Every structure is written in C-alpha cells, then in structure tokens.
Amino acid sequence: MQKADNEWRNQALIDLKHFGVESEEELKNMPADIYWNKVLSMKDYHGNFIYENLEVVISVLLAVPSSNTEVERLFSILKNVKTDKRNRLSNETLNGLFHTKFGMQANNCSILEPNSAMISAAKYYKSNDSASKSSV
Structure with missing residues (x-):
C-alpha cells in the first residue's frame, strides 16, 4: 500500500x-x-x-459507478414488466422484453419483416392459445 x-x-x-x-x-x-x-x-x-x-x-x-440511477431505472422497469400476474417469466423472456423495450425507445425497431419461422411460431402459439381457451 x-x-x-x-x-x-x-x-x-x-x-x-x-x-x-x-x-x-x-x-x-x-x-x-x-x-x-x-x-x-x-x-x-x-x-x-x-x-x-x-x-x-x-x-x-x-x-465504481458514480451513481446508481441506471440500476434504479432498470429495477423500476423490471417492476412494471414482472407483475404479480407475470411472476413466472424466465430470465430469457425478461431479457427479450428488455431488448424489445430499449430497441423501440432507440427507434431501432420501426420496420419488422417477419420471416417464415416467425410466422409459423405465431400461428402455432395462436392455435394453442385458442385451443386451451376452448377447453376451459
């Protein structure tokens, strides 16, 4: 020393x-x-x-960061995303939601042209969602 x-x-x-x-x-x-x-x-x-x-x-x-405002901001966003009804979101899902949110704020996501895999996945989830609702 x-x-x-x-x-x-x-x-x-x-x-x-x-x-x-x-x-x-x-x-x-x-x-x-x-x-x-x-x-x-x-x-x-x-x-x-x-x-x-x-x-x-x-x-x-x-x-060492000079302040913790960035961390506080992230926790605030996390609190809004992960609510009592959405408490089982995985880290992967949360990460995706954060990337989407910040991408939209930066205007990096204004044009999205979905590929065939994305369209297939959307149709699959939509059909499964409607099937589960009709069985209830």
Missing part, C-alpha cells in the same frame, strides 16, 4: 509537457480516462511500468 501511496504522490509531480497541455487548467479539463491512460502507460528506462501499484487502485476507482 505504501508503494501505491508513493506512486500517487509522484504522479502529481509529472511535468505538464507529458500530457501535451500548456497549463494546469487544461490538465484539469482533461477527461479522467485519458489522463490515467497517459500516467499508467509511463515506463522507466528499463521498460517497466512506473505506476503499476497505482494502476490497481485507479482501476478499482474508475470501475
């Missing part, structure tokens, strides 16, 4: 020229992933990465 701390302190002293900027302000406006990519790719005279311990810490920090 001390090595990572030392590397953290050393990276703060890197010359601005290494980042291709002229001022501290430009450095502050640099996206974090670009900054850390430049820092973590630095090597010493022997070809060894200088900040290998710091890389582990930064990788973990950058992997």
